[in-house]
């Protein structure tokens with residue numbers, strides 16, 4: 001089936017199409033086995049055609065962006081991984097309104113809006129995902145989140161209908177949105193920023209970049225914060241206070257710089273990272289009676 005689909009897609013779309021592509025090339029954690037089929041469409045039209053073909057063939061698929069919040073099974077993914085990659089990265093600016101593609105790097109968008117003296121995206125400058133993934137996850141940092149700057153989101157639903165939602169209709173919550181509730185696919189995003197001063201915006205971005213580098217293991221493969229913030233306390237503090245900072249399982253480690261991050265010290269597998277996540281969760285539960293929930297999206301494995 002995968003070979004037939006590859007042939008069909010090659011006739012119908014522009015983009016990269018591979019069989020048995022290793023997912024460790026597409027995840028920030030650098031782990032994950034092969035996807036039966038990997039498709040990276042080069043345009044929105046090709047993306048829509050790809051999904052139509054996969055839907056009609058009843059072939060399972062999973063959408064990824066920059067892979068910065070993903071943990072994919074070592075056994076890989078039985079189906080197609082569709083990457084909304086950086087070919088879908090247009091940025092159009094009209095006054096304080098921005099229109100951008102789902103494959104734009106958040107950091108590039110923050111840089112570009114800073115250059116134009118537009119304020120509001122400083123919080124996002126160090127988040128390594130694409131804008132589509134950031135909308136899906138309602139990514140946030142340093143008291144800002146995507147919800148604060150989104151005007152509208154254009155999505156595709158499972159029946160290939162193109163839908164446009166305003167901010168309220170997106171139902172943004174902590175690291176969640178309508179995208180995740182309804183398995184939508186983000187195509188285009190409209191943002192509203194505020195007029196500001198280029199130097200001040202740059203200063204704020206530089207400050208947040210320094211803070212990140214000081215406090216987070218940004219130089220190591222990870223998925224950022226592995227666990228969500230629990231109702232009481234902070235995951236990193238609970239993990240550190242439970243004595244787990246620096247704990248290793250194979251090449252997976254609780255970062256000794258920031259206990260909220262599990263990192264890959266070299267050749268960790270997804271299995272090792274998951275085993276360490278389970279150890280951390282058990283110990284925190286034993287010590288504080290608090291259940292940590294993964295923030296990272298786990299594909300192809302139970303947790």
Ligand SMILES: Cc1cc2nc3c(=O)[nH]c(=O)nc-3n(C[C@H](O)[C@H](O)[C@H](O)COP(=O)(O)OP(=O)(O)OC[C@H]3O[C@@H](n4cnc5c(N)ncnc54)[C@H](O)[C@@H]3O)c2cc1C
Nearest residue numbers: 065066067068069129130132133134139140141186223224
């Ligand atoms: C070093 C580091 C620091 C980080 N810091 C932060 C932080 O400060 N704050 C924060 O919130 N996160 C942080 N993250 C996590 C991550 O960067 C964000 O969650 C980011 O928004 C994910 O975007 P992505 O494109 O990489 O998505 P992926 O990891 O590829 O996917 C994440 C989820 O979004 C879905 N998705 C992706 N693109 C689309 C789309 N176009 N349409 C529909 N669904 C889509 C996927 O199906 C998946 O469920 C960090 C990660 C790392 C590695």
